[in-house]
Amino acid sequence: MFSLRLPLLKTASLWATGLALALGLAATPAQALRIKEVAGVQGVRTNQLTGYGLVVGLDGTGDQTTQMPYTTQSLANYLQQMGIVLPASVASSLQLKNVAAVVVTAELPAFAQPGQQIDVVVSSMGNAKSLRGGLLIATPMRGADGEIYALAQGNLMVGGAGAAAGGSKVQVNHLNAGRIPSGAQVERAVPSPLQTGDFVTLDLNTNDFQTARRVAAAINSRMGAGLANALDGRTVQVRAPINTNARVSFLADVEEIPLEASVPAAKVVINSRTGSIVLNQAVTLGPCAIAHGNLSISISTTPVISQPNAFTQGATVVSQQSSVEIKTGQGKVIQVPASPQLGDVVRALNTLGATPQDLLAILQAIKAAGALNADLEVI
Incomplete structure (x- = not known):
């Protein structure tokens, strides 16, 4: 029953x-916000980078190359770049237990310049058991336009541990993904539209005509009448100084202007x-x-x-x-x-x-x- x-x-x-x-x-009670908390400068944004690479130095926990042929092919291509050419029969029969194919991702911050360091995340894309103790070899990081913007390399930090024997297995946290702090070096800067034109556009975090009107009114009240105009419920256009230093100082002052929070839509x-x-x-x-x-x-x-x-x-x-x-x-x-x-x-x-x-x-x-x-x- x-x-x-x-x-x-x-x-x-x-x-x-x-x-x-x-x-x-x-x-x-409602607290006064700053403009920087409800809006951002248009064009000042991060960019997503991604790359494909190899992690070496694993303790027998890498990809099973019989099921992951692209790992073997990637290693053969890497060796060829180093001047070592393997016969096709040898390359296809490699049994690699210490190598894993991975996807490397990162966010390129706004205004990042060549030589600066950024963090990267490394994730296994094959059947590797663990990336713990691995080393990511030089991996180009590309943007949406296909251009290389950073180069990643370094030792992985994996926040986990695991052991297996006799059919029993114990694992703490996730072992197939790790992070390399400051693991990529920026090689190319992304052009920013911040210093172009007579106006700077502020993009509101949410579409709200009341907030757009209050942002424009607060800027005009603090910085001068007629400088800001609300174009719609999402964007506010602000006339900014032409001089580079003056524009940065102007935007810094604008972001700190207090703004009374409006009641959101129910x-x-x-x-x-x-x-x-x-x-x-x-x-x-x-x-x-x-x-x-x-x-x-x-x-x-x-x-x-x-x-x-x-x-x-x-x-x-x-x-x-x-x-x-x-x-x-x-x-x-x-x-x-x-x-x-x-x-x-x-x-x-x-x-x-x-x-x-x-x-x-x-x-x-x-x-x-x-x-x-x-x-x-x-x-």
Whole structure:
């Protein structure tokens, strides 16, 4: 016998705790932000670099070359660059246990100049058991345009350990990826549009016309009238000095200008996979009534044995007899009053005694009824 229960609504202390935390954060008075925290200078950005390389010096934990032919081919190509040419028959039969093919990634910071060091991440792309103790040989790092912007090389730092013997295995953390601090040297600088033109464009982190207007007004009030204009809900155009040093000083002052935070658009974010629900301080509820209860489905199976009479040609037969029982808990209707503040919304939802999974459906129903004054976003 087994029982299948479908709880529609039940008490969840975790949900109450989460909403209480949200209430506490929302109760904090609005703090003045700086422009640098809501916007960035257009064109000042990082660039993604990637490369393919080999890690050598492993303790027998490298790729199984019979299944990873590109590791053998890569090593043969590397040896050829070093002046060592292997016959094709020898190169194809190499059994390399101390070499692993890897993908190397890095972020090239804005304004990075040749000779500067950046960190790189090295990840196995084959069936290597571990990269611990390996050395990444010189690997060109290319940008989206295919040009080489950095050269990576160095000893890997792998934050894990593992051991195996006699069919038993113990492993702590992940062994197939590591990091090389300052493991790449910048070879080429990326041109920046910061010093070109009479204007500098600020890109807001979120699309909000109110924030764009406040940023432009704050700049004009502090730096001079008519310098900044909000082009749309995402960008603000600012007239900046032509001189290089003066422009940098001007932008440094602009980034430090205080900005009163605006109230964001009311939004409820729902993670359908984990059941997480987050409400911002602008969410309000209209008056509504919600009914909830419990539904229980029980399925029981009893074996039934049919025994034939003596001296007959019959056979013993075992069959199953199943019964299905559905129980519905006593449902009730809860009146939810109008909730103009996040604290009121939290208290109203807590009175339902619902789990986060239940609230996924309840909030959607409240929204469909027109009582939830917020946008629902499912991630």
